[in-house]
Amino acid sequence: MDTPLLKYIHQCVTLSTADHEGIMEFFQPIQYPKKTILLNEGEICKFEGFVTKGCIKTYFIDQNGFEVILTFATENWWVSDIASFQDQRPSKTCIETIEASELLILTPDSKEALLSKYPDLERMFRLMVQRHLAAYQERLFGNIALTADKRYALFLEKYPDLPQRIPQHLIASYLGISPEFLSRLRKRKSKK
Amino acid sequence: MDTPLLKYIHQCVTLSTADHEGIMEFFQPIQYPKKTILLNEGEICKFEGFVTKGCIKTYFIDQNGFEVILTFATENWWVSDIASFQDQRPSKTCIETIEASELLILTPDSKEALLSKYPDLERMFRLMVQRHLAAYQERLFGNIALTADKRYALFLEKYPDLPQRIPQHLIASYLGISPEFLSRLRKRKSKK
DNA sequence: GAAAAACATTGATCTAGTTCAATAAAATGG
DNA sequence: CCATTTTATTGAACTAGATCAATGTTTTTC
Secondary structure, rough: OOOOOHHHHHOOOOOHHHHHHHHHHHOEEEEEEOOOOOEOOOOOOOOEEEEEEOOOOEEEEOOOOOEEEEEOOOOEEEEOOHHHHHHHHHHOOOOEEEOOEEEEEHHHHHHHHHHOOOOHHHHHHHHHHHHHHHHHHHHHHHHHHHHHHHHHHHHHHHOOHHHHOHHHHHHHHHHOOOHHHHHHHHHHHHHH | OOHHHHHHOOOOOOOOHHHHHHOOOOOOEEEHHHHHHHHEEOOOOEEEEEEEEEEEEEEEEEOOOOOOEEEEEOOEEEOOOOOHHHHHHHHHEEEEEEEEEEEEEHHHHHHHHHHHHHHHHHHHHHHHHHHHHHHHHHHHHHHHHOOOOHHHHHHHHOOHHHHHHHOOOHHHHHHHOHHHHHEEEEEHHHHO
8 A cells, every 4th residue: 555655756766565664664744734834044954854735835035024935845745945954054945834734754864764774765865856956947947038927827737726725925926926916917817 | 186176076075085086087078169069958968067167058948049047157166957967868958168168077877987986975966966956046036036136246246257258148148137138237336 | 350240238118017005805713 | 703814806106127229349250
């Protein structure tokens, strides 16, 4: 019986089924209510988490105190401040649950133990970082080369269920536009 | 006698001096004239290169055929399409020299051989990817939260010598603004 | 060292997206 | 279930930055 995490692992690396329980033992399941802050700017990130339920945002705070959302992590995504976690140094980002959420988390120690027992998983973590990198590249490109309209269309393709789950102004923040303008985009679109 | 590459390595990982020549043997020095295309969209990236001289840009092409510059790599930076190189799959980015440039390059094979002889270098490559990731995060944030003015000021801090070395319209592309507007920003600034 | 190409500046006009303020509608919680 | 808070919509005025077109200035190239 495969958990979502094992399914995710399997698409990165081939493992014998015998390893399954062994791997799961290294992860600690945790639940958080909505609006729980998991990491504040300047703190050291103590977890790398695989989301099994809920929705979590990572964001920067700008000079006026407004959030700029970097990523949404929903079911089957990883969430962490990678640089802060890996080197145990202060983070520049914040992490907060949007919905009540469940994570399977690794600490620096449990990750190290996991990898020394199952070194093949190194590949999975490498791919995870690579995917994040590619995602940021594409988003930077989109923010420079595309209109808000098109960015929103791409967002809907990538996260079809999020608009039903989270407040619209968070999507505006992710897209890099004002909530008012997103409201107008949606109105325009519905007229067609 | 330390090469720039060895200096770079040393700030990531501590190695015995005995290893120095051994490490360098895995890198192949190559020179390119200016405006040489090292990677085209859709090709598989066959190198990871440490820049010892010159300046190289990585970029996407937008729907109108215009470049959007993602990074400049000058002396002591790494340049590659990380995802394409690691997994040997088609790239989404292009890489091209701006100035005549010299690189020390690794191929997938030579990198593997290097790492199996000097596994401590894994850490350096991990840090390299992490730094790229953090750089993209910050740039995305800047493009959403800051005015062109401030982005340009940050650019000047980060790359103080580039404005003297490369055409201004490439900087505009990197900043996500039109060349005309960058010209106006500079004029405004010089008036103060 | 002349001709061509690439690059930079400037002005005029336009627009995608912001900001502010007011109102309406949902969601939340005691 | 009422009161409060959070969210969404709409209008009006504004602005950062784009686009187009013309001119001037460097850099290349042969």
